[in-house]
Amino acid sequence: MAAALHFVTNTLRMLSGVLIWGAHFGVVYIFTALACARRFQDLSWLGIDIVSWTVAIATVMAIAGILVILLPAWRNLYHRSPQPATPAFIDWMTVAFGGLALLAIVLEALPVMLVPIC
Amino acid sequence: MDQNQDYPNSLPRPDYELPLLKKIWRPPSGLSFITVVNNEYIGIFYVGTAFLFFLLAGVLALLMRTQLAVPENNLLGQDLYNQIFTMHGTIMMFLFAIPAVEALGVLILPNIQAARDLPFPRLSAYAFWAYFAGGLAFFCSLFFDLAPKGGWFMYPPLTSYGFSPGDNSDFWLLGIGFIEITAIAAAIEIVVGVLLNRAPGMSLDKMPIYCWAMLVFAGMIMVAFPAVILCTALLELERSFEWPFFVAEKGGDPLLWQHLFWFFGHPDVYIIFLPAAGIVSMIIPTMVRKHLVGYRLVVLALVGTGFLSFALWVHHMFAVGLPQISMSYFSAASMAVSVPSGIQVFAWIATIAAGRLKLTVPALFTLGFLFIFVLGGLTGVMVAVVPFDWQVHDTYFVVAHLHYVLFGGMVFPLFAVFYYWAPYASTRPLSERLGRWVCGLMFIGFNTAFFPMHVTGLLGMPRRVYTYSTEVGWDTLNLISTLGAFLIGAGVLVFLVDLIRNFRPFRSEKAGNVWDAGTLEWLPGGDYAMRSIPIVESREPLWDQPNLAEDVEAGRYYLPGAPTGARETIVTSPIDARPLYILQMPAGSWFPVLAAFGTAAFFLLLTVKLVVPALFFGVFAVAMIIRWVWETDPGPSHPPVDIGGGIKLPVYVTGSMSHSRWAMVVLMIVSASLFACLIFSYYFLWTVAPGFWPKGGESLPEVAYPLATASLSAFSSAAIAYASRALKSNRFWTVRLALLLAVPLLVGALVAELWGQWQIGLRPTDSGYAAIVYTVISIQGFFVTVVVIMGLYTFARSVCGLINRERRATFDNTMLFWHYTVVQGLIALAVVHLSPRFLG
Numbered sequence: 038m039a040a041a042l043h044f045v046t047n048t049l050r051m052l053s054g055v056l057i058w059g060a061h062f063g064v065v066y067i068f069t070a071l072a073c074a075r076r077f078q079d080l081s082w083l084g085i086d087i088v089s090w091t092v093a094i095a096t097v098m099a100i101a102g103i104l105v106i107l108l109p110a111w112r113n114l115y116h117r118s119p120q121p122a123t124p125a126f127i128d129w130m131t132v133a134f135g136g137l138a139l140l141a142i143v144l145e146a147l148p149v150m151l152v153p154i155c
Numbered sequence: 156m157d158q159n160q161d162y163p164n165s166l167p168r169p170d171y172e173l174p175l176l177k178k179i180w181r182p183p184s185g186l187s188f189i190t191v192v193n194n195e196y197i198g199i200f201y202v203g204t205a206f207l208f209f210l211l212a213g214v215l216a217l218l219m220r221t222q223l224a225v226p227e228n229n230l231l232g233q234d235l236y237n238q239i240f241t242m243h244g245t246i247m248m249f250l251f252a253i254p255a256v257e258a259l260g261v262l263i264l265p266n267i268q269a270a271r272d273l274p275f276p277r278l279s280a281y282a283f284w285a286y287f288a289g290g291l292a293f294f295c296s297l298f299f300d301l302a303p304k305g306g307w308f309m310y311p312p313l314t315s316y317g318f319s320p321g322d323n324s325d326f327w328l329l330g331i332g333f334i335e336i337t338a339i340a341a342a343i344e345i346v347v348g349v350l351l352n353r354a355p356g357m358s359l360d361k362m363p364i365y366c367w368a369m370l371v372f373a374g375m376i377m378v379a380f381p382a383v384i385l386c387t388a389l390l391e392l393e394r395s396f397e398w399p400f401f402v403a404e405k406g407g408d409p410l411l412w413q414h415l416f417w418f419f420g421h422p423d424v425y426i427i428f429l430p431a432a433g434i435v436s437m438i439i440p441t442m443v444r445k446h447l448v449g450y451r452l453v454v455l456a457l458v459g460t461g462f463l464s465f466a467l468w469v470h471h472m473f474a475v476g477l478p479q480i481s482m483s484y485f486s487a488a489s490m491a492v493s494v495p496s497g498i499q500v501f502a503w504i505a506t507i508a509a510g511r512l513k514l515t516v517p518a519l520f521t522l523g524f525l526f527i528f529v530l531g532g533l534t535g536v537m538v539a540v541v542p543f544d545w546q547v548h549d550t551y552f553v554v555a556h557l558h559y560v561l562f563g564g565m566v567f568p569l570f571a572v573f574y575y576w577a578p579y580a581s582t583r584p585l586s587e588r589l590g591r592w593v594c595g596l597m598f599i600g601f602n603t604a605f606f607p608m609h610v611t612g613l614l615g616m617p618r619r620v621y622t623y624s625t626e627v628g629w630d631t632l633n634l635i636s637t638l639g640a641f642l643i644g645a646g647v648l649v650f651l652v653d654l655i656r657n658f659r660p661f662r663s664e665k666a667g668n669v670w671d672a673g674t675l676e677w678l679p680g681g682d683y684a685m686r687s688i689p690i691v692e693s694r695e696p697l698w699d700q701p702n703l704a705e706d707v708e709a710g711r712y713y714l715p716g717a718p719t720g721a722r723e724t725i726v727t728s729p730i731d732a733r734p735l736y737i738l739q740m741p742a743g744s745w746f747p748v749l750a751a752f753g754t755a756a757f758f759l760l761l762t763v764k765l766v767v768p769a770l771f772f773g774v775f776a777v778a779m780i781i782r783w784v785w786e787t788d789p790g791p792s793h794p795p796v797d798i799g800g801g802i803k804l805p806v807y808v809t810g811s812m813s814h815s816r817w818a819m820v821v822l823m824i825v826s827a828s829l830f831a832c833l834i835f836s837y838y839f840l841w842t843v844a845p846g847f848w849p850k851g852g853e854s855l856p857e858v859a860y861p862l863a864t865a866s867l868s869a870f871s872s873a874a875i876a877y878a879s880r881a882l883k884s885n886r887f888w889t890v891r892l893a894l895l896l897a898v899p900l901l902v903g904a905l906v907a908e909l910w911g912q913w914q915i916g917l918r919p920t921d922s923g924y925a926a927i928v929y930t931v932i933s934i935q936g937f938f939v940t941v942v943v944i945m946g947l948y949t950f951a952r953s954v955c956g957l958i959n960r961e962r963r964a965t966f967d968n969t970m971l972f973w974h975y976t977v978v979q980g981l982i983a984l985a986v987v988h989l990s991p992r993f994l995g
Contacts, residue, residue, distance in 0.1 A: 040728040041811035055462040073478040126360035133455045141491040148483030
């Protein structure tokens with residue numbers, strides 16, 4: 038039981054960056070598709086359309102979520118206790134997947150500032 | 156100090172130990188040889204069959220290139236050409252590339268992890284024989300003018316009943332059914348094998364890169380394959396029963412097919428490529444005699460690519476009129492995925508730079524791979540740019556790109572592996588001299604054939620045309636491509652000569668570690684894999700642990716014999732590889748083989764509309780599977796076993812570390828992915844054709860029906876949970892009665908939902924909405940059927956006295972899948988009944 042739980046929690050933590058990236062991608066893609074199919078893409082607030090707002094909010098939340106998980110793992114890597122709760126490899130991978138996910142999220146959010154919506 | 160004290164087991168070993176080990180793992184002889192399940196045998200059958208399909212599809216490629224060598228050629232004719240290009244693509248993707256990498260996993264993974272076999276050897280045998288029988292029968296459709304002709308991605312409406320009457324498209328749709336089964340079986344085998352069957356000490360950070368690659372490969376199959384399973388099912392339902400999923404005038408949409416197919420199809424490129432990349436990460440360090448540079452970064456790249464590749468599917472659909480911003484998301488994701496791919500390429504280059512590369516044949520193929528794959532990757536970035544993609548869409552530029560990626564990214568590493576791992580399986584290595592010819596001919600031939608196609612495409616030649624006019628100016632380039640194709644063929648021919656001359660598998664003596672490699676597949680051994688299971692202290696133990704091979708062979712490490720008197724291996728914890736228990740493994744049996752032939756016959760007979768014989772073989776296959784698994788839950792039949800080093804391990808466990816529980820979890824993830832694709836399809840059709848949806852709850856069954864379905868489902872789950880509690884105190888008749896009660900409750904739930912939709916007059920042929928609602932019910936019906944069979948099977952085992960509070964793995968797995976099915980059904984119910992009320 039302990040081994041299975043240890044595996045599940047460590048795997049989820051290690052992959053949290055890319056899992057958050059997947060959720061972010063799903064949200065922005067589905068919301069954009071709905072906005073264009075149901076023609077509510079022109080709704081706006083403060084002169085900014087609803088799709089851009091959604092992408093911006095989703096992106097900020099995703100980045101914040103990744104940082105919440107990434108920073109403690111980063112700290113663990115450089116200040117390891119004598120008996121760390123997680124192997125160094127898991128901490129390193131948590132940071133690395135978080136970094137890759139941050140890059141992908143920013144890259145995928147950028148077009149909203151450059152490309153017409155529908 | 157006694158040298159024996161440094162090892163788990165002392166020498167000398169008892170005289171009976173090695174002969175017993177050999178006897179237990181010896182494959183059956185005579186006709187029964189085909190029931191063999193040892194991974195080395197099944198693995199070689201598997202690789203050989205995949206290579207046979209490579210040859211067959213290669214011959215089809217040569218026929219196509221001969222047809223296109225000169226303009227206005229009528230060697231093949233349009234209809235036959237269509238069948239040939241469809242079969243070429245389908246066979247290369249479904250019958251060669253995916254099975255080939257699965258096959259290598261079956262062949263190599265246990266040994267590279269120092270396990271005696273993969274955890275479910277009969278499952279591997281079943282998957283192989285279903286693939287072998289079904290694949291050959293599918294190929295033979297070409298000889299009867301029955302081969303599919305809609306291209307390997309089979310877009311409707313071209314492939315639906317209106318434009319493709321006859322059985323040709325059905326052969327594609329049902330004919331790859333067994334490939335889907337094979338892939339799922341491989342995913343289960345590989346995930347559980349990699350996570351639970353590693354040598355003690357082989358923690359995640361010491362796992363060979365190839366194991367990481369195969370783990371990602373299996374994970375991607377779990378998520379991607381259900382999409383193609385669903386879309387093939389939908390198209391077959393449309394073709395056979397006119398359920399209009401893809402008919403626009405009835406509220407369907409052909410783009411649904413494209414979304415589902417490419418949600419599988421693009422990750423599929425990486426499903427094929429990542430294991431090949433893993434192989435390259437094994438070969439290069441060996442050939443330069445240096446550890447891989449950037450091991451952690453390469454792991455990051457493999458797993459990262461696995462994830463990012465699921466955000467690329469729309470880049471096959473840039474020309475279908477999607478919102479610009481949506482295409483930009485996918486374009487950006489296509490750029491992002493080049494980052495992890497680039498990491499791997501630089502890690503390989505850095506490793507080569509860190510040592511001195513021995514230019515052996517595997518190294519030459521690896522260099523060829525690097526050159527070709529990088530070019531394919533660069534053109535991939537080009538077609539990820541939307542305006543450029545619009546210019547070259549459906550032209551030969553794309554043909555060139557995909558072959559650079561797939562042939563470079565998979566076929567070259569595969570040939571590298573043939574030369575690299577041949578001494579692992581054969582008494583003789585393959586010839587270095589002939590190998591250089593093979594590599595040279597294939598490399599020159601490949602670039603001669605496919606590089607000009609970039610230009611042919613830019614000049615406007617579309618894919619899949621069977622001929623072209625003399626005036627368009629494509630003749631010289633096509634002739635050059637044809638000459639290149641035949642050069643590749645010549646290379647493959649030389650390889651066959653090499654194989655015939657030198658490859659001698661299935662013998663006790665092996666050529667062995669001719670490359671001085673550092674990983675464990677090169678340990679000496681026999682049918683039992685290795686004499687004892689070592690403690691691993693580094694990623695290349697044979698380099699870093701002196702005398703390891705001799706000590707393993709002498710029996711100094713764990714489990715040097717067969718203490719339970721049967722096949723067994725050690726199960727270790729998934730992160731740090733601590734020994735947990737002894738996994739008792741089944742030997743060969745006729746039942747998986749018969750089940751496999753039954754499965755293949757079921758799909759093929761269904762294809763030609765012989766429904767009754769198909770059903771007969773379907774039932775036969777299920778019966779054989781039940782008979783096979785009957786023996787596979789042995790219970791605590793043996794006291795704990797001393798494996799050495801003072802470690803005593805149980806021989807049977809239940810609960811969260813049971814390997815069968817892990818397999819069930821993998822199956823549940825596959826099921827959840829299928830269900831997610833189904834729900835996506837539901838909402839996709841709602842998005843594109845809301846006019847066909849009931850408005851605000853009109854034309855929906857009364858609330859009593861979904862409430863009855865939900866209640867009955869929940870009660871059935873409660874009955875199973877109650878049975879579980881009763882089993883803890885060995886109240887056997889309570890367990891049996893609860894199982895028997897749960898079955899009609901769950902079936903009743905399904906019937907209530909079906910009747911609710913039927914009695915309001917909704918028919919699946921009415922509209923896309925109606926079709927998807929009945930599909931949700933049908934798929935839930937499939938799951939209910941499966942768990943009912945599992946429930947009755949568990950009941951039968953209980954009646955036979957094979958289930959009690961200690962021996963409850965079968966019951967636990969049934970319970971887990973039962974609860975999963977109920978939860979899935981409740982979600983489906985909410986979607987089908989609440990969405991039209993709130994969204995309509």
